[in-house]
Each structure stands twice: as C-alpha cells, then as structure tokens.
Amino acid sequence: MISFQVDETPSHEEIIVSVTAHLRVVAPEAPVFSCAFTTEQGESLCAGSENIAVFPNCFCVFFRENLPAGGLGVTVMISIDSQTSSESWNLKNCSLIQGKPTFALCSECVAAGCLWSFTQRICAWMPLNSYETDKQDTCQKYPSGLNISKPEIDSIHPNEISFYGKNYANITGKHLDHVTKIRIHGNNDCNLKKVPFQSRSSDRLTLHIPGGNKGRMNVSVELPDGTWYGSAVVTYRSLPSCDLLSPSTSWASGGRAINILGTNLQFVDWIEHMDPPQKLGVQFNSSNLVYYAPSSGAGTTRNTTFRLKVVNETIRCATLTYHPDPEFIRFTTLSSGDNLKITIEKKVDKLNISEREINIFALEGVTEYKCEEHKIEHSKLFGVDTIDCQILQKCNAKIELVKIHIGNYIFEVTGPRNMSYWIISIFIIIPVIIVVFVWIYLSKRKNQMNQRLEPLGCDIRNEIRQDALMETQETQCQL
Known part of the structure; x- marks a missing residue:
C-alpha cells in the first residue's frame, strides 16, 4: 500500500x-x-x-x-x-x-x-x-548468491508489552545477520506491520515494537530475497496504572526510594519528574516500581507530580510531598558489654523514616566505624525521636563525630556526650543539691524561729522594765 x-x-x-x-x-x-x-x-x-x-x-x-x-x-x-x-x-x-x-x-x-x-x-x-x-x-x-543459513528465532524479549509497544526489544536466535526486515502480524494478514531493526548481529536483533491491540501477535524475519522465517509470539496487554506511592513523602535533599504500586508496571520505561523537570530511571521489583526521588531544590514543604513514560506516551501518576531535611540534635555514647551504644536525638518531623533508610558512621580520630542494629523510637510527646545503634566490639571507642546518611543527605553531629560521664556527674551533683536544699531549709527555719522569738523577747523585756519601775516606786513611797 x-x-x-x-x-x-x-x-x-x-x-x-x-x-x-x-x-x-x-x-x-x-x-x-x-x-x-x-x-x-x-x-x-x-x-x-x-x-x-x-x-x-x-x-x-x-x-x-x-x-x-x-x-x-x-x-x-x-x-x-x-x-x-x-x-x-x-x-x-x-x-x-x-x-x-x-x-x-x-x-x-x-x-x-x-x-x-x-x-x-x-x-x-x-x-x-x-x-x-x-x-x-x-x-x-543476479545469481542468488545467498549462500546463507536460514534464520532461526529462539525468543523475543520482552514478550509481553502494553498497547503502546516497546522500545529496544530484542530477538535472539541464529543466523540473523542477513535479516533485512521484521514482520509483526496477527492471524489476519491485514494487521501486518513491517518494522526496521535498530541493530543486528548473527544472534541478536534490536527493534522497536509498535503499538497494537490487545492480543497475541507473531514475529518473523525477512531475508533479502523476500522470504520469511521463524516465528515468535508477543502479547499486547493493558496499560500500566499508578495507584499508590509508598512512602508518599521525601526529604528535600532527595535520594529516598519511592515505591509505586499499581498494575502492569513492568511496561514503564522511565519516570518524568515535573518539578524540577528531569528524567529518572526505574527499577522493577515484584509488583512494585521503584525510583529515587531527586532533590527538590528547596527546604520548604512542597508538592510535586510525576508521570510514567511508556515508549513515547505518558501516564499520569500521583503526587509526592517534599518536607525539609531531618534535623539531628545531639548524640550520646554508653558502653554496653563489649559494644558501644550510640543514641542520637532527632527533631520530630513528618517523614516517618525507617531503620533501613539510615546508615550511621562514627569517627574516632581518622578511624570510621559503621553503627549497626538501628532502632528508631518515635515520640511526638517530647518533640524528639531517638535512634539507637551499636559499634560492635568497640566498647572503649572515643567517638568525636557521627555521620548520618539518608539518601542524598548527610548530616554530621559533633560534640559527643559520654553517658558514663553524665552518670558520674549525676551522682556528684545530687548530694550537692541535697546539701544546698537542707541548708536553705534550715536557714528558713532559723529565720522563722527568730521571727517568733523576737516578740517574746520584747514582752519579757517589757515585764522586766515594769517590775523594775514598780520596785522603784515602792522604794520612793517608803522614804
């Protein structure tokens, strides 16, 4: 035609x-x-x-x-x-x-x-x-001159695609180096499509599979003399759907693994992030599609949308909310058997960070230790979350700096606070506080006694004066 x-x-x-x-x-x-x-x-x-x-x-x-x-x-x-x-x-x-x-x-x-x-x-x-x-x-x-073996098709990958087709599909087999065209057709020859290949070798053909209707299609290859050989089957299925994000938030610096939940997500080629505009690669895991959130370029709360790209078509997806980067306050250390326990305090935020998203490294001079066995306790009551981890077999390490890695974000906490030091300090301070409290209490009691005794002394002195005055008057009368 x-x-x-x-x-x-x-x-x-x-x-x-x-x-x-x-x-x-x-x-x-x-x-x-x-x-x-x-x-x-x-x-x-x-x-x-x-x-x-x-x-x-x-x-x-x-x-x-x-x-x-x-x-x-x-x-x-x-x-x-x-x-x-x-x-x-x-x-x-x-x-x-x-x-x-x-x-x-x-x-x-x-x-x-x-x-x-x-x-x-x-x-x-x-x-x-x-x-x-x-x-x-x-x-x-010309004489045929085609002293070549018949091509054979072993497989086509992927063999399931969406209605939009697939870029960079591969046909594997034997004697494919003389193939001139690829034919995709159904049981009805009216659906015949001839497509070019993008690269060719003796055992592999790379091609773009065009879009089609739902169902099974046969794939064959053509030689220069116009003959067709081989047959593989490719199945067209429904388009991907984007149903849910988990988690639906990320910190501003980016790098958080975002799971997209939906159907037929294996057909997605890449993600188009809208704000800021950029193209992101994806990883397919079971029924989930995973991508890593880029940096938002701002430290304020904001929403951004993204779209799934299938071949050259677009499918709208969900909204991702960015929050400011997490803020860590201080850390303390405490010997625990043969290990050194590190406790890090973090301001409460809306990120709901999990243990698997955090990597913690502690520095003693130029020596760096990886902190293992993370445990996070969330506490909105006091406005502070705590993160516990342990440096194994290093109970006496003198930690000077802690680095927290979360995606693309690295936060450093300086100024260690050794828990043993605080315990000793508490035992020293408590007696001092008790002594000061007792002294204040006794001083107050003394003042109260003085205030009570002073009127009594005045009364006694007045009575003594009155007795003396009466005796003087009696003496004068006798004279």
Missing part, C-alpha cells in the same frame, strides 16, 4: 524522503490527505524543514547529519479523510551500502529505498520521479 524512496538534494546537505500511497480513492471531491514522519524516538523527522503532502505523494526533507551511518528508523502515518495507515522503514545512507554486487546487496539497496545501478553495479541515491529499480524482483538478474 505504501512505498518510499530516498534522495539527496543537489547540495548534498539534506535528504529527501518520498512516499507514495498506492490507493484508489473514489470520492466526489479530493480527499483530505496528510503525512506525518516520526523517528523511533517519537520525534518529528521533518521538524524545521519542508513536509509536503499532495495525494498520493508525501515528501519530507531533513538534514543529512541526522542520518546515522547505521540507519534511522522512520515511521510514516498517512491520513486520508478519517482513515489512517502507517509503515516503518530503516532509512540508510545509500552511498554506504557497498560490497560485492550480489542479489543480497542489490536487495538491501532496494529495500532501503535506494537505486541499484546495474551499469555501475553500485547502490546510489534514487533520483526523484525515477522508478528504474523500485522492486526487489529486478535483483533476480
């Missing part, structure tokens, strides 16, 4: 791709006709250049520097009114298809949309409007 040919402009700086739709349209008016050329990465091939569509032909011009030596996978989507059809090829630099003139080389040249010159016996660019050799049948003028 669709054929193509390639040529270069007179300046040799640009490549022209010409596509012809071999269709007969019966309609009272000229049909609405358009073409879209895209690369295997989903980018527009003709971006910034001319793209002309006049039924039944389309033309796309792009810079020659965008055509790699190994070829470029291109898909053209033709739209005629409400109907669409697509075809994929591996465009090649015609002048680089070289070698001994054989049926195989001729067929490879023609399959690439180039012109095989029988006079010069070389592959060259196809002049526009020239159809000198646009079919592989013309290569029959």
Whole structure:
C-alpha cells in the first residue's frame, strides 16, 4: 500500500524522503490527505524543514547529519479523510551500502529505498520521479548468491508489552545477520506491520515494537530475497496504572526510594519528574516500581507530580510531598558489654523514616566505624525521636563525630556526650543539691524561729522594765 524512496538534494546537505500511497480513492471531491514522519524516538523527522503532502505523494526533507551511518528508523502515518495507515522503514545512507554486487546487496539497496545501478553495479541515491529499480524482483538478474543459513528465532524479549509497544526489544536466535526486515502480524494478514531493526548481529536483533491491540501477535524475519522465517509470539496487554506511592513523602535533599504500586508496571520505561523537570530511571521489583526521588531544590514543604513514560506516551501518576531535611540534635555514647551504644536525638518531623533508610558512621580520630542494629523510637510527646545503634566490639571507642546518611543527605553531629560521664556527674551533683536544699531549709527555719522569738523577747523585756519601775516606786513611797 505504501512505498518510499530516498534522495539527496543537489547540495548534498539534506535528504529527501518520498512516499507514495498506492490507493484508489473514489470520492466526489479530493480527499483530505496528510503525512506525518516520526523517528523511533517519537520525534518529528521533518521538524524545521519542508513536509509536503499532495495525494498520493508525501515528501519530507531533513538534514543529512541526522542520518546515522547505521540507519534511522522512520515511521510514516498517512491520513486520508478519517482513515489512517502507517509503515516503518530503516532509512540508510545509500552511498554506504557497498560490497560485492550480489542479489543480497542489490536487495538491501532496494529495500532501503535506494537505486541499484546495474551499469555501475553500485547502490546510489534514487533520483526523484525515477522508478528504474523500485522492486526487489529486478535483483533476480543476479545469481542468488545467498549462500546463507536460514534464520532461526529462539525468543523475543520482552514478550509481553502494553498497547503502546516497546522500545529496544530484542530477538535472539541464529543466523540473523542477513535479516533485512521484521514482520509483526496477527492471524489476519491485514494487521501486518513491517518494522526496521535498530541493530543486528548473527544472534541478536534490536527493534522497536509498535503499538497494537490487545492480543497475541507473531514475529518473523525477512531475508533479502523476500522470504520469511521463524516465528515468535508477543502479547499486547493493558496499560500500566499508578495507584499508590509508598512512602508518599521525601526529604528535600532527595535520594529516598519511592515505591509505586499499581498494575502492569513492568511496561514503564522511565519516570518524568515535573518539578524540577528531569528524567529518572526505574527499577522493577515484584509488583512494585521503584525510583529515587531527586532533590527538590528547596527546604520548604512542597508538592510535586510525576508521570510514567511508556515508549513515547505518558501516564499520569500521583503526587509526592517534599518536607525539609531531618534535623539531628545531639548524640550520646554508653558502653554496653563489649559494644558501644550510640543514641542520637532527632527533631520530630513528618517523614516517618525507617531503620533501613539510615546508615550511621562514627569517627574516632581518622578511624570510621559503621553503627549497626538501628532502632528508631518515635515520640511526638517530647518533640524528639531517638535512634539507637551499636559499634560492635568497640566498647572503649572515643567517638568525636557521627555521620548520618539518608539518601542524598548527610548530616554530621559533633560534640559527643559520654553517658558514663553524665552518670558520674549525676551522682556528684545530687548530694550537692541535697546539701544546698537542707541548708536553705534550715536557714528558713532559723529565720522563722527568730521571727517568733523576737516578740517574746520584747514582752519579757517589757515585764522586766515594769517590775523594775514598780520596785522603784515602792522604794520612793517608803522614804
């Protein structure tokens, strides 16, 4: 239904791709006709250049520097009114298809949309409007020359993909180095899709599997003589879904492992983080998809969204909340048998950090010890969480600095507080406090006694004065 040919402009700086739709349209008016050329990465091939569509032909011009030596996978989507059809090829630099003139080389040249010159016996660019050799049948003028073994397909990986297809799938087998095309088809040949390969060796083919409908499809390979061999099965399934994040928060410095819970997550290629914009790799573990939160670039609480990328399509996911980095206050040490126990105090936050997310290292001079057996106790009542760990077989170590690693975040706590020192200090301070308390108590009692005795003394003195005065008066009366 669709054929193509390639040529270069007179300046040799640009490549022209010409596509012809071999269709007969019966309609009272000229049909609405358009073409879209895209690369295997989903980018527009003709971006910034001319793209002309006049039924039944389309033309796309792009810079020659965008055509790699190994070829470029291109898909053209033709739209005629409400109907669409697509075809994929591996465009090649015609002048680089070289070698001994054989049926195989001729067929490879023609399959690439180039012109095989029988006079010069070389592959060259196809002049526009020239159809000198646009079919592989013309290569029959050469002896077959195909002294090659039949290709065999052992497997295709992955063999389950989503409706959107899959980038960089691999076919493994034997004698694959002469394959020119890959065919994906269902039980009905109307669903036939021919796709180019991205790389080729004797035992491996790398390709992009295009999107399709739910169900099983067969995969075969084509030789230069047009024959097809082998059959593998690839199954199209539903798109991934993003249901839940665990945990749904991260510290500002990033590096926290975030689990995405959902279905068919094995089809996700990467994650598009929206704020700040960046592309993140993923790891698939059981039914979970894991990625590591990047830095938020700010120390305040904020929400950011991200999306799942499947091939070149996007699936919206959940919201991740960033909080400020955790803040550690102090640490203490205490000998515990043969081990040294380290207790670290941390301000209460909303991160709900678990033991497996923390790595603690203690420094004695230039010697670094890893603190093992972490235990976290959360306490909102006092506004402080505690983290306990132990340095094994180092009960007498004099720790001067503790480093806490959490994702991309490293926090250093200085100024050790030895627990034994505090215990001894407490035993010394308590008696002093008791003595001071007793002295204060006795002083207060003494003051209270003085306050009570002073009025009594005054009364006694007054009585003595009155007795003396009465005696004096009696004496005067006798005289």
